[in-house]
Amino acid sequence: MKEKTLCHAGELFLIEQLQKNFQYNLKSLVAGIGDDAAVIKYGKDYLLFTTDMMLEGVHFDLHYITPYQLGFKLISVNVSDIYAMGGTPMYALLNIALRKKTETSFFNMLFKGIKHALSYYKTILIGGDISAVRKDIYLSATIIGSTTKPILRSGAKEGDKIYVTGYLGESACGLEILKKKGMRVKPSNNLLKRHLMPAARNPDKLKGIATSMIDISDGLLIDLTRLCDESKVGARIYEEKIPVSPQMRKTALSLGLSPLNLAMTGGEDYELLFTAPHNKKIKAIYIGDIVKSERVIIDKLGFKKAFEPKGYQHF
């Protein structure tokens, strides 16, 4: 019998395996594998730790993104995970592996983008590692943050309302434009900017209000599934409530793509998806409700269909 490959096992299965294999019974460990960031009780505060990779040919294509944008994005995607815990980023570590023949101007622009983002998020670079690679460029960042009250994925309760902080599918639509144009373009178009230089959403206004939270990095449906899994609840969302900008709708249609599909399964928007008690006044976009167990989308005519965790999976 042929052995199973990672591709057949699937990313969600692999992470589940790791969660089972690396379980610890420690009071100080509030959240480990399976949330946006790890949460450690330290003194009277909570420390937050997260790390995310960006690999050439998987997460980015140098035909589309400039080194400056890449540096900025590397920091944003990592800060977004700290924000998704209701945290404040403080320190960053980097791993940067580039080709020997890369020009120093690439290195300089990459770090200019990193520096811009770090200063934007008031985060300081404290260390890292640089290396040569044979072929594909590899980047990762680790961000250390803190919070007085972490917002976990696991806090959603039946009856809570579900919200997002902004338009969805913008980044995925931006990527489609780039693929069509097949080259680097100035991000004058907002959809391109959302893809090339995303900004993470500051959660400060949601502290003490949100019962659970996650950032939308892989797509609404897959990230909502993760939140529901951790909270052991279901969700009912309304198709017509999913926020789609007029610009995205128009662009998607002109590219022959479904705007709603982009909004529900497109990754890298870095909007926050959160839940809050139904009686709270919230300045965000209401898209549905937490229910006991069913996970469904209701269309405009009231028809219900179950949703699957569709979105970006590595394996």
Place this chain on the structure above:
Amino acid sequence: MKEKTLCHAGELFLIEQLQKNFQYNLKSLVAGIGDDAAVIKYGKDYLLFTTDMMLEGVHFDLHYITPYQLGFKLISVNVSDIYAMGGTPMYALLNIALRKKTETSFFNMLFKGIKHALSYYKTILIGGDISAVRKDIYLSATIIGSTTKPILRSGAKEGDKIYVTGYLGESACGLEILKKKGMRVKPSNNLLKRHLMPAARNPDKLKGIATSMIDISDGLLIDLTRLCDESKVGARIYEEKIPVSPQMRKTALSLGLSPLNLAMTGGEDYELLFTAPHNKKIKAIYIGDIVKSERVIIDKLGFKKAFEPKGYQHF
């Protein structure tokens, strides 16, 4: 004029650029870029943060190392940086990027090695990221540690003695055996074990004694240069004091290599290199003295020659 590449700029120059570019005037930041780990004063303790990569084709070759050994080594090389600050490792984050067609048994053995090492160093896995790659496997770890009194690279004083914790050149000699055999071999031979499954050296006995410390990851001469640079001092080391094991000497000679050269420039031994006041009793191997500014090796006949930071450089 052709633009400079990273290879021409060199690793030490690139890191120096980053040190200049990311300088912060923060009381809590005790050490940042340029030490084995970053040191942050947090409450009454110090938190330590380090991250190191292992890239296929650069740091390892799957013809020589098994996934189990690779997982173990990934943790050891990172823990070694925490130990080099006089710290205790606490938490780990991982970035693991593998090919889609990799068999799940590879994934399982890699994590078995990681788990073994984490338990050996009493460190717990709290998070990370997994991804697919197009070609070369990429691994990195971030370790968070703590200490009540960090031992920096910058604390060496004129008159201090220089010590190492064990035999040098063992790992480099082990790699030469593997290259010659051209295949995976059981690490029954100690030199192979030192290369394939290195153990980091616990610094507990050196706390309150060592004035400066670094781990030997890239080679004695390059790492001693780093320590001298940060401490703004010179060093005089004695050729005949450099610890070379009988086994390494014999193996190196049989391979037509200079044992002394391996010991001075071979990387990945993960022994600690430290300085201590000359009047302290130290259980380690004395190899020389910190002096004002000259950086020299004295040979058996008393001849002096200047040493260069020879060892592993990525660019």
